[in-house]
Amino acid sequence: MTDAPILNVTDLSVRFPIRGPFGRSLGQIKALDGVSFTLADGEILGLVGESGCGKSTLGKTLMGIQAPTHGSILFEGTEIAGRTPREARALRRRLQYAYQDPGASLDPRWKIGRSLEEPLIIHTDLPRKERLGKVREILTSVGLPAGHTDLFPHEISGGQQRRVGLARILMLNPEVVILDEPTAGLDVSVQATVLRLFRDLRETFDLTYIFISHDLSVVRLMCHRVAVMYLGRIVEIGPVEDLMENPKHPYTQSLLAAIPRINGPRVTENFWLKGEPANAANLPVGCRFQGRCPHVKPICRETDPEDRAIGDSRVACHFAGEVFPPVPVAKKEQIS
Amino acid sequence: MNDVLLSVQNLSLGFRGDGGFAHILDGANMTMRRGEIMGLVGESGCGKTTLASAILGVLPRTALQVRGGSINFDGTDMLVDTNAAEQESVRGRRVTFIPQDPFTSLNPVFTIGQQIEELMKWKSPRRAPGASRLPPIIALYPRARRKIDREKVMEMLNLVQLPSPDQLLKKYPHEVSGGQRQRLMIAMALLPEPDLIIADEPTTALDVTIQAQILGLLRNLATDRGVAVMLTTHDLGSAYEICDRITVMYAGQDVETAPVGEFFNRPTHPYTAKLLDSLPDGGGGMIGIPGELPSFYAPPPGCRFQTRCDRMTEACKTRPPSANAGPNHLVRCFHPLYPTTAPAEKESLA
Amino acid sequence: MSALKRILSDRAATIGGAIILGLVVVAILAPWIAPYPGDVTAFHLTERLQPPSADHWFGTDRMGADIFSRLLFGARITISIAVIAVGVSVLIGVPIGLLAGYYGGFTGGALMRTSDVFLAVPQIVLAIAIAQTLGPSVENVILALSITYWPFWARLVYAETNALKKQTFVEAAQALGASDLRVMVLHILPNTASAIIVRTSIGMGATILTAAALGFLGLGAPPPTPEWGRTISEAREFLPEAWWYAAAPGLAIFLVVMGFNLLGDGLRDILDPKLRRGSQ
Numbered sequence: 001m002t003d004a005p006i007l008n009v010t011d012l013s014v015r016f017p018i019r020g021p022f023g024r025s026l027g028q029i030k031a032l033d034g035v036s037f038t039l040a041d042g043e044i045l046g047l048v049g050e051s052g053c054g055k056s057t058l059g060k061t062l063m064g065i066q067a068p069t070h071g072s073i074l075f076e077g078t079e080i081a082g083r084t085p086r087e088a089r090a091l092r093r094r095l096q097y098a099y100q101d102p103g104a105s106l107d108p109r110w111k112i113g114r115s116l117e118e119p120l121i122i123h124t125d126l127p128r129k130e131r132l133g134k135v136r137e138i139l140t141s142v143g144l145p146a147g148h149t150d151l152f153p154h155e156i157s158g159g160q161q162r163r164v165g166l167a168r169i170l171m172l173n174p175e176v177v178i179l180d181e182p183t184a185g186l187d188v189s190v191q192a193t194v195l196r197l198f199r200d201l202r203e204t205f206d207l208t209y210i211f212i213s214h215d216l217s218v219v220r221l222m223c224h225r226v227a228v229m230y231l232g233r234i235v236e237i238g239p240v241e242d243l244m245e246n247p248k249h250p251y252t253q254s255l256l257a258a259i260p261r262i263n264g265p266r267v268t269e270n271f272w273l274k275g276e277p278a279n280a281a282n283l284p285v286g287c288r289f290q291g292r293c294p295h296v297k298p299i300c301r302e303t304d305p306e307d308r309a310i311g312d313s314r315v316a317c318h319f320a321g322e323v324f325p326p327v328p329v330a331k332k333e334q335i336s
Numbered sequence: 337m338n339d340v341l342l343s344v345q346n347l348s349l350g351f352r353g354d355g356g357f358a359h360i361l362d363g364a365n366m367t368m369r370r371g372e373i374m375g376l377v378g379e380s381g382c383g384k385t386t387l388a389s390a391i392l393g394v395l396p397r398t399a400l401q402v403r404g405g406s407i408n409f410d411g412t413d414m415l416v417d418t419n420a421a422e423q424e425s426v427r428g429r430r431v432t433f434i435p436q437d438p439f440t441s442l443n444p445v446f447t448i449g450q451q452i453e454e455l456m457k458w459k460s461p462r463r464a465p466g467a468s469r470l471p472p473i474i475a476l477y478p479r480a481r482r483k484i485d486r487e488k489v490m491e492m493l494n495l496v497q498l499p500s501p502d503q504l505l506k507k508y509p510h511e512v513s514g515g516q517r518q519r520l521m522i523a524m525a526l527l528p529e530p531d532l533i534i535a536d537e538p539t540t541a542l543d544v545t546i547q548a549q550i551l552g553l554l555r556n557l558a559t560d561r562g563v564a565v566m567l568t569t570h571d572l573g574s575a576y577e578i579c580d581r582i583t584v585m586y587a588g589q590d591v592e593t594a595p596v597g598e599f600f601n602r603p604t605h606p607y608t609a610k611l612l613d614s615l616p617d618g619g620g621g622m623i624g625i626p627g628e629l630p631s632f633y634a635p636p637p638g639c640r641f642q643t644r645c646d647r648m649t650e651a652c653k654t655r656p657p658s659a660n661a662g663p664n665h666l667v668r669c670f671h672p673l674y675p676t677t678a679p680a681e682k683e684s685l686a
Numbered sequence: 687m688s689a690l691k692r693i694l695s696d697r698a699a700t701i702g703g704a705i706i707l708g709l710v711v712v713a714i715l716a717p718w719i720a721p722y723p724g725d726v727t728a729f730h731l732t733e734r735l736q737p738p739s740a741d742h743w744f745g746t747d748r749m750g751a752d753i754f755s756r757l758l759f760g761a762r763i764t765i766s767i768a769v770i771a772v773g774v775s776v777l778i779g780v781p782i783g784l785l786a787g788y789y790g791g792f793t794g795g796a797l798m799r800t801s802d803v804f805l806a807v808p809q810i811v812l813a814i815a816i817a818q819t820l821g822p823s824v825e826n827v828i829l830a831l832s833i834t835y836w837p838f839w840a841r842l843v844y845a846e847t848n849a850l851k852k853q854t855f856v857e858a859a860q861a862l863g864a865s866d867l868r869v870m871v872l873h874i875l876p877n878t879a880s881a882i883i884v885r886t887s888i889g890m891g892a893t894i895l896t897a898a899a900l901g902f903l904g905l906g907a908p909p910p911t912p913e914w915g916r917t918i919s920e921a922r923e924f925l926p927e928a929w930w931y932a933a934a935p936g937l938a939i940f941l942v943v944m945g946f947n948l949l950g951d952g953l954r955d956i957l958d959p960k961l962r963r964g965s966q
Contacts, residue, residue: 050543050544050545050546051543157628187379187380187570188379188570188572188611188614188615189379189610189611189614189624189625190379190624191614191616191624192614192623192624192625193624196624214543214544215544215616216544217615217616217617218616220616220617221616254545255544255545257548258544258545258547258548259544259573260573260574260576260577261573261617262572262573262576262600262615262617263576263600263601266576266577266578267548267577268548268549268551268552268555268577268578269552271545271548271549271552273545273548273549274549276513276515276516276546
């Protein structure tokens with residue numbers, strides 16, 4: 001393991017033009033607006049945010065499914081921004097993407113064995129016998145019987161489909177796996193099993209994860225570092241414990257304040273964040289959080305904050321480290 | 337006591353399907369008092385949505401087979417076919433509904449104002465219940481009532497903190513966000529001045545900060561008006577936030593009912609305990625529950641959790657009766673995690 | 687379930703399939719089944735326009751030839767026209783639709799607009815114009831039909847491809863590094879196969895009708911080719927007395943087209959629900 005980051009993203013931007021009738025340009029949606037971060041070999045980086053924050057777009061841009069408008073992605077030292085998975089094929093082997101529903105990533109008309117062989121057919125010259133051997137090997141490592149190769153996706157359960165989808169990604173021994181909302185919509189007990197699976201796979205295959213999720217409690221459990229996104233930008237990034245205990249950006253503070261804490265005071269009694277995120281097609285001048293921030297000052301309406309380093313974290317706020325969540329005005333009785 | 341608003345007793349029903357008869361609900365019990373906020377909690381397949389739909393009376397009648405039990409809302413039987421007229425007067429007036437998906441809950445071709453007006457025309461508390469004398473399409477909306485209704489609507493829209501209510505009424509559903517739509521659904525659920533609101537996973541599709549706003553709003557408005565709320569959810573955190581009591585269901589059976597503090601601190605049924613252990617913040621962290629849901633076509637006799645329970649014995653092949661595990665705390669298990677006293681005499685709360 | 691079993695489980699497909707199978711067998715075995723194989727070219731003017739009898743099941747035509755035998759040989763022509771015309775138009779139309787749907791953009795738009803131009807004119811009118819220009823012959827009929835039919839397939843496949851390319855499994859294959867060709871041929875095409883198969887069967891029926899119409903108008907094969915449409919045309923001047931002369935080929939056309947339609951309907955029922963279940 002080297003010290004150089006395995007992934008180095010600088011100033012990545014993705015803009016979607018909005019077109020009116022006759023193709024007139026009406027504006028643009030800044031899905032990603034200058035995103036920068038690094039990923040160390042072997043770590044699990046969480047990417048959190050609410051809908052519209054750009055985390056899914058970021059995942060797809062890293063993967064090459066979405067072309068960036070601007071910026072650089074250095075994967076193991078090589079530039080891959082804007083290159084389709086086919087172009088950067090040799091490199092892309094090592095960077096894979098797991099859909100929220102990995103079962104949906106399987107062609108419904110292909111047998112599972114064939115779907116699993118496909119990555120090997122595309123990227124390697126292995127003869128059939130060896131390919132089949134590898135398929136069996138990987139199926140076992142995700143906890144599925146080797147006989148599943150003859151089944152179709154609709155003949156196995158949703159949970160097993162998920163494992164097959166993951167197995168397919170692992171066929172090429174990737175280095176980095178982007179997990180896009182892997183636990184969204186799952187029951188709590190199933191979620192626990194899935195997370196354990198990810199942990200086990202990481203150990204077996206020595207993987208690095210980018211863990212995209214909207215669920216902070218899951219992120220806290222799984223990740224080493226977390227990046228919080230809001231309207232296309234990383235507003236805070238740092239070690240997970242530090243971020244969860246001492247959030248420095250007001251948005252992060254609101255996000256943490258919104259999470260129910262069982263056996264703690266009820267958060268909905270005094271939840272202070274009002275309103276909704278600004279329109280992504282019409283971001284205000286200055287800080288994108290100004291409309292909802294309880295600490296907003298004139299400078300926030302003029303200049304978009306630069307990243308400020310505070311300890312091991314980076315925060316995009318003019319007053320990073322100086323602002324704290326509002327104290328609840330009236331404390332109602334707690335549940336004992 | 338006449339404090340009891342809703343009483344579901346021993347409800348068993350299911351649907352005829354390709355694979356036979358699916359026993360979706362098996363002897364489900366639930367009681368709600370006036371003004372309380374009850375959480376109906378369970379994972380997918382537990383039957384909570386089916387139970388909610390049964391209370392509302394919106395299960396598909398052709399495929400539905402009721403095998404036993406009753407649903408009684410404040411004296412009105414909500415289950416039998418013969419009681420349609422009374423059920424009609426309860427549904428949408430005294431019992432209202434907040435659906436799960438804010439994106440498909442409104443008709444996309446009518447403005448919000450038109451839809452609220454339609455609601456008030458038929459379900460306003462100032463209108464006598466029952467079918468109209470004229471056919472619905474030409475039924476009249478008396479001006480005097482319309483005026484009062486409109487005032488109430490504006491008042492409610494302000495209460496749910498929707499910005500610019502006048503302009504909002506002119507908009508189409510796709511022009512407002514998911515959070516705003518849910519606030520609208522809350523408003524529409526409160527306008528008929530109901531006794532009970534059934535909210536089916538109302539914040540599952542919403543972001544966590546919006547969820548916090550919506551849950552807080554729902555709780556405040558309901559308690560201010562003394563409206564009971566039945567909230568179905570698979571998110572225990574949301575249940576903790578606003579519920580007074582929680583009922584857990586597993587595979588169509590109710591297994592435990594407890595006040596919220598008891599529920600999270602003394603889970604007595606093995607399933608409840610395992611569920612709490614699976615939570616990311618709850619002690620266990622990443623312990624799942626081994627095994628799978630039993631098939632609804634051939635469920636095990638008695639307690640349906642037996643196939644995944646490590647405390648299971650032969651006794652579990654009969655359905656355990658309700659036993660007291662604490663104040664207002666009922667559990668159905670022969671091997672509870674904490675000692676219980678003799679089974680309750682009736683299947684409802686005293 | 688094997689393919690055969692699936693077909694047998696659906697009544698429409700079974701009946702339709704049986705009719706078509708019958709047609710093919712009859713066409714192949716025509717020289718041996720026909721009571722008067724020589725009558726394709728020979729004529730017996732003494733026996734002109736005889737009504738149906740034990741000797742001549744469908745009677746005789748204006749040249750005295752046995753209508754039944756000529757029908758059997760005509761089946762060969764009918765099948766070749768249908769198979770070749772539909773086959774060629776599928777071979778042209780499907781790749782065009784696939785490419786246009788997958789790449790979209792300017793090329794896709796251009797290809798679709800071109801097919802729109804062809805579709806704007808009713809197939810029969812266009813086919814008449816082409817066949818007229820090129821001269822009456824079976825080959826020209828086939829050519830005219832192919833040229834006018836490919837846009838139908840192109841549009842069908844275009845619509846399906848457009849929908850399929852947004853599906854997760856296609857995107858996943860692309861993310862895996864599969865080439866465009868691979869994605870189109872191995873992923874998208876098989877998923878459009880059922881739609882194509884169903885339409886092919888029904889298309890055969892439609893093509894036979896159009897071919898018969900062209901033959902009727904005299905644009906098909908020259909006499910004495912026993913083409914069914916031409917036979918009806920010949921029968922015109924002898925109606926209504928020699929009703930069997932037109933009824934026989936008319937009946938044959940009706941039977942075959944119905945057979946293809948039934949088969950197509952049955953295939954649709956067999957393939958679609960399976961597909962829906964398959965993609966859950």
